[in-house]
Every structure is written in structure tokens, then in C-alpha cells.
Amino acid sequence: MSLIFDHVSYTYSPDTAYEVAALNDINLKIDDGEFIGIIGHTGSGKSTLAQHMNGLIRATAGSIYYNGQDIYDKGYKLKDLRTQVGMVFQYPENQLFGTTVFEDVCFGPKNQGLDEKEVSLRAFEALRAVKLPEEYAETSPFDLSGGQKRRVAIAGVLAMKPAYLILDEPTAGLDPAGREEILGLIKELHDKKGTTVILVSHSMEDVANYVDRIVVMEHGGILYDGTPREVFHYCKELEEIGLAAPQVTYLMHDLKKIGFHVDTDITTVPEARDAILRALGRKE
């Protein structure tokens, strides 16, 4: 299974008041089990790209293949695609509507046409996956805290058991501890369940510690596509377009400039510490 974008472009009608960023000849292949971060600032096209992946937006040129099938084929059921390629929007708690948490999480599997027993099973499984205590299943989602609501919303998508999971700014508005919790949860989903995870974000530091591959978007096109180390190699260029590599990467560059023998492709704190200790001739 894989998701392939073949010369995909999207242009929007310029006389509407609500602009949607355009896409310009996107060629992208996402394989099963990958953990990808799509980074770009507001207006780069990253959210537009994400919404093409589950057919919410239709490309004006090019083709998209999921599992070898052209999703724009006549008779292709986009509704089914969306249960395979699940999407969690930014501030997903804004979509909650059930009278109980359980009812809301059941919405997805119900739309899949599954029988009642299977729907309940999946709902409970999903709530367990987001680590929401069982006693909350019968409470109103509006009585929960912001972080809990977000987990319910994510559970709502997980209950469909999608093979691919796209999350648009999953840490938006959360405090540092909240951010770590959600990202940790997402990583677990990837590692334990083998879900292909696509994180869309403008926060490099959040993403760098978790993903295996980064796709940088700018003006509707893909600027860089590679491992975090490869991408952060271009830290100067990234800064110019309003994104930034992790602080430690810049630190390494600065140290190298004053003669320290350090690897400038470092992206995490432990690596930085080790590199500096080595450069100072100390044991790690």
C-alpha cells in the first residue's frame, strides 16, 4: 500500500474571499509505515496538500493513487478512502457533537456501515488507545478539559482503524507537557500499530524529534524532502523562508565557525551534548 501524488496541482478561484493555497506540481510517494512531517508556514500549501490525501479537496491537475488505485476514477468511493486515510484537523475538539464521549467516537465506525457490536468494540479500543479513562465514556464531551477533548476527537478518527493517519497541527494551543503527551501518543500509534503517520505542522522542533522523514513546503511546492538530518542541513535557507531548524543545529554551526570540531547536522540535545564534550576532549 502507498499513497502517490503524481504531478498534482491545485489552483483556486481568485475572486472568492477565502483563499486556499495553491499546489504546484507535487510529486510525492508515501510508503506504508512511514512517519512523516510536512512542514511549512501558513500559506505554504501544507494543509491543502493534506486535504488532497483523503479527497476532501480535488486536484485541478495530476493524479493521486492510493493502493494503486486512482482516487479520481469514476465509481471510486471517496467516502471509503476517508476511512482508510484518517484525518485529524487542527483544534479537533471543535468537531465534537455527541451527547456522550462514547457516542461521538462511534460516529466514524457507524458511517463505515459496521454492525453495532463492532462499532462499540472499536470505540472502546480507540478510547483506550488515546489513554482516556473508561469512566469518561458516558460523560458529555463538553465537560472535559481541552486536552481530554482533543484525545476524544483523535479517538473518533482512530475508531475507523485507518491505515494512514494525518494530523494537522496536533499540538496547537497545548502547553509543553500537553504537547509531549500528544506526540508521545502519536509515536506509540506508529510504533505499536504500524499506522503510517503524517504530521502537518509549522513547528520544526516538535516534529524533528519524532519523524523519520521531513517534507518542507513553500509556495505550494516541495522544497526539501529527506531525513531530519538532511533537511536541517539547509538551516540557513529554512530560516530565510520563515522556518527554523532546531536551536541546537544553529548552535553547532556557530561552534564550528569558532573552530570546534562538531558535526553540524546534529538536531537533538543529547547529540549536541555529546558532540561538545567530544570536541572539548572530555569523556561522554
Added chain:
Amino acid sequence: MFRNMTLGQYYPADSILHRLDPRTKLFGTLIFIISIFIVDSVPGMLVIAAFLGAVIIISKVPFSFMVKGIRGIVVLLMIAGLFNLFLTPGDKILFHFGILTITDAGLKSATLMTIRMIVLIIGTSVMTLTTTPNSLTDGLEKGLRFLTVFRVPVHEISMMMSIALRFIPILIEETDKIMKAQMARGADFESGGIFQKAKSMVPILVPLFVSAFRRANDLALAMEARCYNGGDGRTNMKPLKYAGIDAISYVCIFVFLGTCIAAKVLL
């Protein structure tokens, strides 16, 4: 779906009409609407249409923009017009083909009704195209101030209207987002009968209402934080003041009304 609505949209330009006090325009529109229903002869309607034409030229808004409002209901107009044409009983029969009959009364009725509708829509558009939503609410607030004597909360209503206008685009965008989020969970808004479709609106309406209430709450706090305390003691950044062109306009409006009444009586 909602994005292309041009209803109530403002077209910026520098014309006499744009510079008129909104109260003048509101009053003028009111009189215009009344006149449309006073006059019931086709020549009379044509006089009104000519007057409207002159106003459109003065407004410097391109005709294509004006006509946009009509585009949506052209079909409705045609159907209603055809019904009137073929089903109105009258004395003189002008045309007969099987069960289809066109009488003189029918022809007059259809023509009158069609011109009326077109003129009504374009006429009211002229006002919204040349007046910003906020000056409209300011105009209503100042113009209807006399109602406060009857304990009508004019200021509060006007404030509510301008806030509503400010948030309409935001709520439309939010509705779109919610729809997409539910579609991403397999929701289907297209298929099914009326009952099914109504039920499928719940996942959109509930979050929308919750969000709207939350916004209202936040906004109320923000307003209080900036010392909002009702209408008493408030000054106005853009106070409404009548000018010479308003006086002239009022005269023209009354002359127009007089002409219409005369037309009804004489024609």
C-alpha cells in the same frame, strides 16, 4: 457553497451615493419599496425603473455587479412570470393554444410582477453596495433612536447587528471546517431523503452552536475589558452628520414619491 454570496456586499467607489448619510439611503430605500407597490400600471413601473437607472449611474457601481443579485432568482422569476401569464383570467384573450391562454390582464400582471421583482432586488442592492455594513447599523441606531422612548434597546440591537456582520464570514469558514472534519469521519451530506439529510446536519450544527457560544463569551469578556458599558456615555468615531447632498436627496425622494402617487392616480 456560501462563498460566492454577494448579498449585502459593499462595492467601494467614490460617488455621491457613497457619500450620503446612511439614514438618507435607508429612508430612500424604504420609500422606493413603498412606491413599487403603490404603482400598478406598466408605464408607472417603467418610470420607476428609469429612476432606478439614473441612481445606478450616479452610484458608479458597474451594472454587472448589480445584476449578480438577480442571477440567483432568474429561474424563479421566470416560473412565477409564466404562471401569471398563463393562468390569470381576463376579458380579452390574446392568444390561445390548447389549455394555454394568455389574457390582457395576464400579460399586464406578468409584466408588472416581473419588473417589480427586478426593480425591488436591484433597488435594495444599491443601498447595500454603496453603504458599509457598519454605517448601515450606525444609521439604524441613530435613525431609530426615537424608539428608546418606548424602551426599545436600539443601541444594543445595533451593536448585535454589527457584531453579527463581523462574524458571519468567520462562522461560514468554521462551518466549512466542521463539515470537512465530519466528512473525514465518513459523514455523508448528499445522499438520503429529507429526513436523512436533516439528521446529518446535527454533527455540523451542534459544534457550530457550541463554538458560537464560546466566541460570544470570549467577545463579551473582551468588550468588558475595554470598558464597554452599554450605550450610555459612548462617543462616536464616525459620527453621522447630515450634509447638503442629504437635504437635496430628501427633496428628490419626496418628489419621487409624489410622482408615483400622481402616476397611480392619473395613469
Added chain:
Amino acid sequence: MNIDVNTNINNININIIEAKNLSHEYIVRDEEGNVENIVTAIDNVDISVKKGHFISILGHNGSGKSTFAKHINALLYPSGGTLFVNQMDANDKSNTLDIRKSAGMVFQNPDNQIIASVVEEDVGFGPENIGVPTDEIWERVEKSLRSVGMWEYRKHSPNKLSGGQKQRVAIAGVMAMEPECIVLDEPTAMLDPNGRKEVIRAIHELNKKKNVTVILITHYMEEVVGSDYVYVMDSGKVVMEGEPRDIFSKVEELKSYRLDVPQITLVADELKKAGVNVPDGVLTREELVEALRGIRATEV
């Protein structure tokens, strides 16, 4: 002749905010209206802010920092203790309007605090409320929009602005009321990195150029770097206070309060643990580079 030294408002050492033993409790009721729980949102908080300073209050969500912020602007009233805003007693409800004129507040959600459909009209909303004459309103609107760099956008609709621009308009709207201090409650939480930078830069400028006292409520450590003083809150209490450097040096303690420490500070802390003699509370990349350069020089 009685000269009361305390009322000399030209004394720059006065505390514009003085909170002592400030507490705020509220009752949580269940569906039938019975008391279910009494929540203590803030618990015996002592915070004082000097005129002209830039102070930050850090804390995770639920630490009570936003509740405290709302007291400064008299949106909430204390249930215990005292709070003086520009020497006015916040417990006295008749001071509410004056307190709100003295201490303006900017909120987290950019859209939900903009009332008008045109930027200049929104900035004029505050002055209209307090009865400022028309001509003066326009003067204030121009001054405030220029001070945040948004004057060119005065005729725009707020809907077309970016998050950072909207927040700057909100700040201008508060500045137009000519307050002594502004409280910003997590103003950057919903913005992207560029927007965050814009807003923080704008408020530092206001603090330096217009001498407005700034109280920044946030959970982003990097925003705290330029402050004169920092308070850290947790569970409704003030648990740490000091200058940024002092606070940044206590990495483990900050982590225990669910706060994030900038990568640079973490690296410095790790190096220190490994025996490298870096100074305490390293705030910026430049500082660390300099420190390491110095260390290398002493070893060579």
C-alpha cells in the same frame, strides 16, 4: 500641608500591581445546582510589578496564571487577599471601570476579541466606550496603530489578516485606551512561529518606547528571555520567582512544573552535569558559544 509620599505617581519605583495573599475560589455545581466542589484557582498569591517593567508569568495550563491575569483587569474579583492596580483597590467594585482603563487586557484568541469589521473602527472601540471626543479618538487610533506597525492596514477587514497581525490590532485597541499597563494572556498560543515573533517584538517595543508596563502570561520559555522578572505558577500558587537567569538555571524544577526549557538551556545544563564549567542560567545561543569559547581557551 499634608504630603502623602505614597500618592506621588511620578515615583518610578511604585508598584503598579500589588497582589498580597490573593485568592480566588469558585463553586462547581452539579446538574441539580448542588455544590459539588470548591475549586481554588489561585491560592495566596503575592505578586508585585514595578511601573515600566516587563514581567512574565509562566505556568502550565490550569496553573492559575490566566485566572490571576483576569483579576488585574477586574474581570474577576478576589475572594480573599488584596490587589491594588495603579493604587486602586480591586476589591472595591466601584473602581472597576478605572481599573480597566489603567490595565488593558489582550486575550489568546485573535478573532474573538476583534469587534468591528474594519481595523481602525476596532481600535476606536475602547476610546468610544470611555467617552473620548471624536477628534481625539482618531489621534489615539493613529498613534496606537503606528506603535504596533499596523497603520497601513487601518482600512482592512480583520478577516484578511494573519494571526500575528490580528493580535497586533488587538494590542493597538488596548493601547488606544492609554493604559498604564497591559496584560497579555497567552497572546501567542494560537499563532505560528512568525506570528509569535511579531507579537513579542511588538510588546517589547511598547515596553521600551512607550514605557508601558507589560505582564506576559505564557507557557513558552523562549518568550520570557527579555523579561525583567519572572513568576512561575503551579496549582494556583507562585512556586518560583526571580530574574530569567535564575529561573532558567533550575532546569529540573521547571520540568517538574511541566514547563519546557529552551534547547540551549538544556544543552548548557547537560554540559554542566557532565562537569563542564558553563555559567548558570544560559539564555541565548550567543552566551553558550562565548562560554564554551572561554572554556576551551582555559584548557588549551
